Amino acid sequence: MDDCIFCKIIRGEIPSTTIYEDDEVKAFLDLSQATPGHTLLVPKKHVADIFAYDEDLASRVFTRLPKIARAIKASNPDIKAMNIINNNGELAYQSVFHSHIHLIPRYSANDDFSIHFGDHSDQYDSAKLEAIAAGIRQQLED
Known part of the structure; x- marks a missing residue:
C-alpha cells in the first residue's frame, strides 16, 4: 500500500533499525x-x-x-x-493497520510496561463458558 508506514519501511523509503529480514518478513x-x-x-505482504x-x-x-x-x-x-503481543483493530490498541507483532523484552517488574487482565471469573459458570465455546466451535466448523 502506498501510504502505509510499514510498507514504506519495508520498501526502504523510511529508515528503520532492522534486526532481521528475509523474503517474507522484516523485524525492526x-x-x-x-x-x-x-x-x-x-x-x-x-x-x-x-x-x-x-x-x-x-x-x-x-x-x-x-x-x-x-x-x-x-x-x-x-x-x-x-x-509478545499482536493487536487487531483500533479497540485492541492497533494504531498502524499493517499487521505487526510486538516483541517487548522484560527486565523487571518496574520496567514501565504492564498489561492488566481483569478477573471476571465470578461472572462465568460452566454453562456460560460452554455456550461461548459452542459458538466459537460452530464458526470453526463452518
Missing part, C-alpha cells in the same frame, strides 16, 4: 522502545490484521517468531522475560 526496532529491544515483526491472514501467511510469519525472540533475549543478559 520500534521507535517508541517500550523497553530496550522492543521489536516489531511485520509480514512484507500488506495485511491489515490477523483476520486477513490465510494459513500460508500465518505459517510464514509465525515460524520466524521464536528465532527472533530468542535472539532478542540472548542479546542482553538483563532480559528476564518477553511479552
Whole structure:
C-alpha cells in the first residue's frame, strides 16, 4: 500500500533499525522502545490484521517468531522475560493497520510496561463458558 508506514519501511523509503529480514518478513526496532529491544515483526505482504491472514501467511510469519525472540533475549543478559503481543483493530490498541507483532523484552517488574487482565471469573459458570465455546466451535466448523 502506498501510504502505509510499514510498507514504506519495508520498501526502504523510511529508515528503520532492522534486526532481521528475509523474503517474507522484516523485524525492526520500534521507535517508541517500550523497553530496550522492543521489536516489531511485520509480514512484507500488506495485511491489515490477523483476520486477513490465510494459513500460508500465518505459517510464514509465525515460524520466524521464536528465532527472533530468542535472539532478542540472548542479546542482553538483563532480559528476564518477553511479552509478545499482536493487536487487531483500533479497540485492541492497533494504531498502524499493517499487521505487526510486538516483541517487548522484560527486565523487571518496574520496567514501565504492564498489561492488566481483569478477573471476571465470578461472572462465568460452566454453562456460560460452554455456550461461548459452542459458538466459537460452530464458526470453526463452518
